[in-house]
Amino acid sequence: MIVKVVSTGSNPGGLLKYLMDEDKEFELYGGNIAGTTYRQIMQQWRAISQLNPRTDKDTKHITLSLHHSDRLSPEQWLEIGEYMMHGLGYKNNLWLVIKH
DSSP states (O other): OEEEEEEEESOHHHHHHHHTOTTSOOEEEEESOOOSSHHHHHHHHHHHHTTOTTOOOOEEEEEEEOOTTOOOOHHHHHHHHHHHHHHTTOTTSOOEEEEO
């Protein structure tokens, strides 16, 4: 598995639009965020973000790539996502797993 951490950013809406592009295939596997649509997720993200207005870089994009012959179930992806978020110290932050 290859892990790539993209720079921390301040545009969760742009990242989420990219990940949930209706013209491309994507699957939202879950996470600790309520909602399944762009609008629902962004509504919660904005509400949480406003709790700490000093935070200007509130978005991190971590990509995981498997070997082309490897396959994981949605449950396995979620398990890996949760393991990574806890391991990186983000257990109290919003996170989600999207395959695209």
